[in-house]
Amino acid sequence: MHEALYGPAGFFVRARPASHFLTSAQSPLFARALARLIGELDEQLGRPDPFDVVDVGAGGGELLANLQPLLPGRARLRPVEIGDHIPDGIVGLLLATEWLDNVPLDLAQDGRYLHDGEPVSAPDAEWIQRWWPNPEGTVEIGRERDKAWAKAVSHLNRGLALTVDYGHFLGTRPSAPTLAGFRDGREVEPLLDGSTDLTCHVAIDSAAAATGLPWTVLTQREALHWLGVNGTRPPLELAYHDPAGYLRALAEASEAATLTDPNGLGGHWWLLHPLGCAL
Ligand SMILES: C[S@@+](CC[C@H](N)C(=O)[O-])C[C@H]1O[C@@H](n2cnc3c(N)ncnc32)[C@H](O)[C@@H]1O
Numbered sequence: 001m002h003e004a005l006y007g008p009a010g011f012f013v014r015a016r017p018a019s020h021f022l023t024s025a026q027s028p029l030f031a032r033a034l035a036r037l038i039g040e041l042d043e044q045l046g047r048p049d050p051f052d053v054v055d056v057g058a059g060g061g062e063l064l065a066n067l068q069p070l071l072p073g074r075a076r077l078r079p080v081e082i083g084d085h086i087p088d089g090i091v092g093l094l095l096a097t098e099w100l101d102n103v104p105l106d107l108a109q110d111g112r113y114l115h116d117g118e119p120v121s122a123p124d125a126e127w128i129q130r131w132w133p134n135p136e137g138t139v140e141i142g143r144e145r146d147k148a149w150a151k152a153v154s155h156l157n158r159g160l161a162l163t164v165d166y167g168h169f170l171g172t173r174p175s176a177p178t179l180a181g182f183r184d185g186r187e188v189e190p191l192l193d194g195s196t197d198l199t200c201h202v203a204i205d206s207a208a209a210a211t212g213l214p215w216t217v218l219t220q221r222e223a224l225h226w227l228g229v230n231g232t233r234p235p236l237e238l239a240y241h242d243p244a245g246y247l248r249a250l251a252e253a254s255e256a257a258t259l260t261d262p263n264g265l266g267g268h269w270w271l272l273h274p275l276g277c278a279l
Pocket of ligand 1: 023
């Protein structure tokens, strides 16, 4: 999986994520909601200068580009992509949207890895015992994601770490593998030749616990409602007084509906770790 995504001919080495699938991070409305969150956080932190916004797994940088004009001049925006270092001593927001689902993992069944049939290592066996006991079928071992998230969060000095992704929790682990491939906007057979994105849902609770920090989780639908995105359609009268404004409001309502759809992006999880501040 690592080679297929990040090797010399890997999918993400050749492709820009936004050309292959729609994510919340590409939406200007999502950026506006985050800007609201950042405004709250900025107050809580006493308006630090600079206020860091670090986006791990930034892809084409669409989210930061949409955020930039909405934030004060003190904001220091940093995209982090594969091969970059996450800066130390972050004060502000450490963000990762749809990153962890692309962190490679091993699949196992009946105590053996699917790729080579070898027995799983002791640390993986422990992870399965703790986080995915009594699996009915294939286990997607989240240990590498846990390590990746814990390491990223360790760079936060004060503020909020937030990751947004699709995932599951103890007691609701899927019985069928979630491994999926995407290419050109469509779900396709997951191939290991670098021609498709490869993604597996994230064990959100194990990633959260690995940081050793307190955490809160809510659905994207809940989070965006909290931040004032509600998808209400504009009143029809507006179309008579201000047709252009009506069309804009209608487009925004449709964007909000996409972002909050409980069976789509709205079902993604927002995992939040406040550090040195209340939220
Ligand atoms: C699905 S894309 C998400 C892009 C963007 N955040 C969004 O939501 O549209 C996942 C991105 O994570 C990047 N990535 C994977 N592992 C990474 C790592 N260890 N450090 C930084 N970026 C990484 C990939 O290169 C890819 O651009």
